[in-house]
Amino acid sequence: MVRETRVTAGELVAHACRGDQPAWDALVDRFQPLLWTIARTHGLDRASAEDAVQATWLRLVQKIGTLWDPESVGSWLATVCRNEARALVRVPLPRHPPDAPAAGPTPEEQALARDHLTRTATALSTLSDRCQGLLRLLAAAATYTEVSAALNVPMGSIGPTRSRCLHHLQEALGE
Structure with missing residues (x-):
């Protein structure tokens, strides 16, 4: 394959469609910083941004052979990443891990609540x-x-x- 800087995005897509691993690597090298920027701009933490970026690459793997304009793969990736990030932003994050017990009231709060209940x-x-x-x-x-x-x-x-x-x-x- 020709040096990555001289190869167009459309050519990289064509090579990647044929299973060329260096083409896939070149696509990732070229567009990964853009995808990370998009995900983090949506206010996602590192783990959620990583999920959005990985979901974007997975979508490209699934759809690479059906892109209408392979030369515009960068725009396509940006749009998919934006949609993935927005979906993650809308999902409410748990306040604590599901398998960890919720933090209860402090001993002082318990004493105040008990006192209020007794007085009532x-x-x-x-x-x-x-x-x-x-x-x-x-x-x-x-x-x-x-x-x-x-x-x-x-x-x-x-x-x-x-x-x-x-x-x-x-x-x-x-x-």
Whole structure:
């Protein structure tokens, strides 16, 4: 094969179609920096950028014999890489590795939450039985229809009663 600097992109594609490994190497040498730049410009980290670039080369391997304009392989590669990078940008990244346990609350956060729960339970116990039942049902995501049936009260009175009960709870909490 002729020196890579004198060979056009179209000629490299033609040689690569015939299985010429030096042609493939020359294509990679010529266009790999462009593909990396495109992937990283989309804000991908190194691993995701590598995935986008590898997917682009894989697509070329699959489609090299069907390119309409082999001379424009650089533009074709750039378009494919842009699409691969955009697809990876849209995929939400996990906040932590799937096999690693999620980081829990700190001991201080646990103590504050426990204290808040204890204070709320104490304040709730000072309310009337009717308010306690209503607030517990609503906290359990019961619908007004379910609350009405469970407490034998008209649906129209649930909202105002809820409001009064929450006000009493806030007062008991000292808020």
